Amino acid sequence: MMSPTTPDASRWESLDWFIATLKDWISFTFLHEYAYFAVWWLICVPTLVGVTFVFIVYIVISIISLFVFIHKKINNAPEEMLNKEWDKPRHLISYFGAKLGEILHGYEIIGMENIPEGPGIIVLYHGALAYDYSFLVNKIFLLTGRLCHSVVDNKLYIVPGLKLYFDLFGCIPGNRAKCVEILKKGQVLGVIPGGMKEAVFSDHNYELMWDNRTGFAHVALEAKVPIIPMFTQNIREVSRTFGNTRFTRWLHDKNRWFFLPMIGHFPVKLRTYLGEPIPYDPNITAEELAQKTKIAIENLRDKHQKIPGSILRALSERFEKHHKEN
Secondary structure (H helix, E strand, O other), X not given: OOOOOOHHHHHHHHHHHHHHHHHHHHOOOOHHHHHHHHHHHHHHHHHHHHHHHHHHHHHHHHHHHHHHHHHHHHOOOOOOOOOXXXXXXXXXXXXXXXXXXXXXXXXXEEOHHHOOOOOEEEXXXXXXXXXXXXXHHHHHHHHHOOOEEEEOOHHHHHOOOOHHHHHHOOEEOOOXXXXXXXXXXXXXXXXXXXXXXXXXXXXXXXXXXXOOOOHHHHHHHHHOOOEEEEEEEOHHHHEEEOOOOHHHHXXXXXXXXXXXXXXEOOOOOOEEEEXXXXXXXXXXXXXXXXXHHHHHHHHHHHHHOOOOOOHHHHHHHHHOOOOOOO
């Protein structure tokens, strides 16, 4: 049972007082019941929209995977999907992905010149959904013809309909040796250290939740490549999770498949910032490099994101004609 002294209980008590006062004023008998119905309706409808949108995204990716499979069979395409012969379907999918970002979110990238011509690791903050990173991968391929490889949670590979899509865009499980191999071939790699925990439990304050994860820093040092910090303005306003408690965090730690309810999808303005590369330094430890990267992303956040985030403000930014510094 929730204690009456908790913040949530206080909010409901305030609502009760407001409804009682309004009821006395306008003499509407069933105002209390209607008010609570309206409150729950406002919660449930955005949640339903959020779940529906995620389901639609999953269906679209599954259809793309089916398209890839058919293309492979009809054209006798090579098994190795990083082969140049796969560039045509990759370009088509990237084009539609980039257009979707522009239409839904007026998506922009600031600092594209910070991506090196050679190898490098893009490290970023994870919103409730990583749409910004997908849009970035699409844009990089369209503008440069380079494929940005991505480290993806191992569990996602067992979800039906995702594997062929992942293979087409060079996604790999979090294997350190494989990451180093990709970088030594001169490729770019994307890593989200916060992973699912950051996606589920961070909020409109944009807290980075990396715990003690330093794997990407070990990879950068071993491959001798720079790290490019990335942050996307308003990414937490696209979709919001709720239900962040000690109990739900405990459930997540026990079962990595645990998700919180989500509301959204809101067509807010998204603007990705790519910071100056953190160069390879043989005299720094992986722990120091990870901390340095975290600070760089937090600096991008503090410079370009008003905290706490606001869905209404993020929506209004869609109507700004020109980019301006916060």
